[in-house]
Amino acid sequence: MSESPSPLAELVKARVREFMREPGYVFWVFGFPVLLAVGLGIAFRERPPELPRVAVVTEADPARTSALFSAQGRVLTERLPRAQAERALARTKVDLLVDPGPDGLLLRFDPAQERSRLARVVVEDILQRGAGRRDVLAVREQTVSEVGSRYVDFLVPGLIGLNLMGSSMWGIGFNLVLARKRRLLRRYAVTPMHRAHFLLAYFFSRSIFLALELALLIGFGKLFFGTQIRGSVLDVVALGVVGAASFAAISLIVGSRLDNTEVANGWMNFVMLPMWILSGSFFSYERFPEWLRLPIRLLPLTAVNDALRAVYNDGASLLGVGFELGVLVAWGAVGFLVALKAFRWQ
Amino acid sequence: MKRYGDKVAVNGVDLDVETGECFGLLGPNGAGKTTTVEMLEGLYQPNAGSIELFGLAWGRGQDGEIRERFGVQLQETQLADKLTVAEVLKLFRSFYRRGRPVDELISLLALEEERNRYFSRLSGGQKQRVAVGCALVGDPELLFLDEPTTGLDPRARKSLWTIVERYREQGRSVLLTTHYMEEAAALCDRVAVMDQGKIIALGTPRALVDSLGMVQFVEFEVTRPLEEAPLSALPSVASVVSRGQHYRLRVDRSLAALSSVLDELARQDVQPIGLSTHQATLDDVFLHLTGRALEQRTEKA
Numbered sequence: 071m072s073e074s075p076s077p078l079a080e081l082v083k084a085r086v087r088e089f090m091r092e093p094g095y096v097f098w099v100f101g102f103p104v105l106l107a108v109g110l111g112i113a114f115r116e117r118p119p120e121l122p123r124v125a126v127v128t129e130a131d132p133a134r135t136s137a138l139f140s141a142q143g144r145v146l147t148e149r150l151p152r153a154q155a156e157r158a159l160a161r162t163k164v165d166l167l168v169d170p171g172p173d174g175l176l177l178r179f180d181p182a183q184e185r186s187r188l189a190r191v192v193v194e195d196i197l198q199r200g201a202g203r204r205d206v207l208a209v210r211e212q213t214v215s216e217v218g219s220r221y222v223d224f225l226v227p228g229l230i231g232l233n234l235m236g237s238s239m240w241g242i243g244f245n246l247v248l249a250r251k252r253r254l255l256r257r258y259a260v261t262p263m264h265r266a267h268f269l270l271a272y273f274f275s276r277s278i279f280l281a282l283e284l285a286l287l288i289g290f291g292k293l294f295f296g297t298q299i300r301g302s303v304l305d306v307v308a309l310g311v312v313g314a315a316s317f318a319a320i321s322l323i324v325g326s327r328l329d330n331t332e333v334a335n336g337w338m339n340f341v342m343l344p345m346w347i348l349s350g351s352f353f354s355y356e357r358f359p360e361w362l363r364l365p366i367r368l369l370p371l372t373a374v375n376d377a378l379r380a381v382y383n384d385g386a387s388l389l390g391v392g393f394e395l396g397v398l399v400a401w402g403a404v405g406f407l408v409a410l411k412a413f414r415w416q
Numbered sequence: 417m418k419r420y421g422d423k424v425a426v427n428g429v430d431l432d433v434e435t436g437e438c439f440g441l442l443g444p445n446g447a448g449k450t451t452t453v454e455m456l457e458g459l460y461q462p463n464a465g466s467i468e469l470f471g472l473a474w475g476r477g478q479d480g481e482i483r484e485r486f487g488v489q490l491q492e493t494q495l496a497d498k499l500t501v502a503e504v505l506k507l508f509r510s511f512y513r514r515g516r517p518v519d520e521l522i523s524l525l526a527l528e529e530e531r532n533r534y535f536s537r538l539s540g541g542q543k544q545r546v547a548v549g550c551a552l553v554g555d556p557e558l559l560f561l562d563e564p565t566t567g568l569d570p571r572a573r574k575s576l577w578t579i580v581e582r583y584r585e586q587g588r589s590v591l592l593t594t595h596y597m598e599e600a601a602a603l604c605d606r607v608a609v610m611d612q613g614k615i616i617a618l619g620t621p622r623a624l625v626d627s628l629g630m631v632q633f634v635e636f637e638v639t640r641p642l643e644e645a646p647l648s649a650l651p652s653v654a655s656v657v658s659r660g661q662h663y664r665l666r667v668d669r670s671l672a673a674l675s676s677v678l679d680e681l682a683r684q685d686v687q688p689i690g691l692s693t694h695q696a697t698l699d700d701v702f703l704h705l706t707g708r709a710l711e712q713r714t715e716k717a
Contacts, residue, residue, distance in 0.1 A: 080510035084499060091498040091534075252494040260457050260490070261554070262483040263511040416459065 077263055081271030086278060089241070098240070099283065103233045104290055107226065110352070111295055114221040121146045122189030125155040125164040134175060135168055137200020138193065145192055165189040217298055218383045226291035227378035228351035230306075233283050234313045235345065235371050239338055241279065242272055243321030247334040250325075256416040272318070280314050300385035306378065308388060309395075313374040316398040319405025320370065326412040345371035373397040426451045426462075426613045433558070438580075438590040440604035442597060442698060448613040449593035450491060453560050456591070457488055470557065484513060486558040487551030491566075495546065497536035501527050504535055505549055512554030525549045525579060541572025548579055559583060561592045565599060577602060597698035609702055616705050624701045629654070631696050634665040634677055636688035643684060650676050669695075
């Protein structure tokens, strides 16, 4: 005879060990989102503004246009024969063309192009100063890039949302299908193990990983991109818990009966792919037509993303994201009820 | 009785396993052995009939109580790959109120060296010992083993038998299914032979074999045709079955029987190839009852 260990603790330990010992799982849950954040963060980082490109025809008076060639950092200037310069302008390879005019210089450009209008202002300023104009008012400038309105500030909450969905779906739904396929579920079913312990073990192990995932993504965003949570960190955690529970319920439906991992794979993608595209993790769903937006807002991933962004970037409280919380709770409740009805141990 | 659609898997199976007994369900794949034990284990509800374990019935609010008292090794269960032997056993130990210490169990299973090895890294025989260990960890009064040695080599099979025998030394009961008659003969006090969902014979292995009479079997092959009638006419020969050039004769258990068969072959000037004789086994009982060999269809399993 021996002292009985706690079944709940043992089940949770088993789930955590199985996860941590499978490098593939660890990568997809922890490594992949960070890589995604790095990749997208770099691709969409704030770039220095592009300089106006200017062509000076060779026939123009070098004395009058030399200022353009010494104004590095404000324009990109090249000297071209007229025919070639005109072709470059027509193909928008240059934004503006400098030609000798009747009593000075002729600036040729397409006013429909914003960059060309900008080039015109910059080029004239350089030329006038080069010709000896003196400014009468002293003006200084200061550049601003505000945290909270950059692409990474949009991206990081979206990645947290994606991760909540992915790890709940794979970690619970797919794991159940795998256990059923391996006939492990029916093996448990012939022991006196309490059914509630089994499901609670999923809940607790999921919570442990959720804490790690949130800490990782929030910390990573802060360290590498300087993203800041304007609202409360606790609200982000609360949204994480509600979101994870909601996705867990949906994944339970997928995992309630299937015993074939390939079929389960298909269902997982069927559930997740539309949300990857529609729910605004990478770009705003405002780009979809008006009539699609309400259905999109009713998707659980959209709700998580919108709520997280509101807390992250607008400093909203949980009360401010009531609609999104409602969507998540509804999905969670309906999901659990359906899964309970449908669940099979074998 | 258990029905799947309109296919009846098990019908009219009526059996009692006594305390301290090892009871064997013997039969080919598809005979209904697994369905029978899985109904007993509470995994399926019978469509008709009743099941009692320790005087308790399923579905009356005592299911948990019943499950505390038996241990199960199911067919084809794959335990968690990335848990060690000790972790798997401790996990299953936690499900039971009472049970055996994990260390004691590991030495009973002779898995001391594999204690901290992942389940996925074990050999087939070692995996099966862990599966039986999970069945023993709750110190059960009744042990269900569903084809415990299918697919194992003879050494792994013997080491599993040793574990079962040591469990039985404590006066506990076993219900075992197998399609190896050798296994049934080695472990079981009583055997029920199943075929097509029915029990076709029940008794001790000895009694079942003896029911064939005091017989032995003579088998041989020939290179040219043989006249069967004079063989059948021999007083010591009970029956002659031929399949192509293969002959199988049921003869009475005496030296004279064998020599009379050999004399007749010599008279016909036939040279027997691969001549062998053996005592009747449970396999012959099955062959006698159904006209089909027991292991022939199942060897690949």
